[in-house]
Amino acid sequence: MPESLHIVCPNCQAVNRIPAARLGEGPRCGKCHQFLFTGTPVELDAAGFDKHVSRSDIPLLVDFWAPWCGPCKMMAPQFAQAARQLEPRVRLAKVDTEAEQSLGARFGIRSIPTLALFAHGRELARQPGAMGANDILRWVRQQLPL
Template identity: 60%
Template sequence: MTSQIATIVACPSCAGLNRVPAAKLGAGGKCGKCHSALFTGHPVTLTSANFAAHSVKSDIPLLIDFWASWCGPCRQMAPAFEAAAAQLEPHVRLGKLDTEAEQAIAGRYQIRSIPTLAIISKGKEIARQSGAMPQGAIVSWARQALKI
């Protein structure tokens, strides 16, 4: 009997952790806790309440957009980041972290300028890029950094 390797996926709605057979990751699936879709094609709003579930406990790398509402380039990049989510899921979870609302997390990652994109996998930073980027560049950069 062969056993399938399970991937731990944090739910974008409730941050509950779900075991998904790696072979079925692309099929989507629903959260066992809240029954929401595990992949929506949209970035997750990251807060202190759900950050650890997505950045440390989930097996899926997290691409974070560190932004603020007063930042023009951040607002300009938002649609491109949103569109990139549909292209990168289920291999990468995209999340937006408001640096004004979540100053402690932004400080932990030493965010000095925004927008800044960072890829976190199991709590470790893999790559970082500062400045607004178009959708194609976001997708290309993430795939290159993660070798996917």
């Protein structure tokens, strides 16, 4: 693991350099002074998504969902529970495919919910369908050396 990591703030989108050894110590953003990790998924628009994917040194797990989707609503608390367990090693985010149709089209999202895992600017894995928190954790751990 590198000595320091770039972490994008979920609040103001500023890029912060954090010593890797201090990642679990509740680091705050140098710009807005909010916590960089809150144990909850961050809602991303297209610009925020691009910044988190391209500038953050930790993996990004994205839930592509829509407000009208019943399985998406059922999975939301499970995804939030997974966020509490995976942060700060993985950032969890939600992308509303109704509001951000360009992202859904860009990644060829055909069914929702769909989880997509990104690291170092590229997609590593994808899993369609609603999942429980334990299944999400197991799937992420199969994809990443955590």
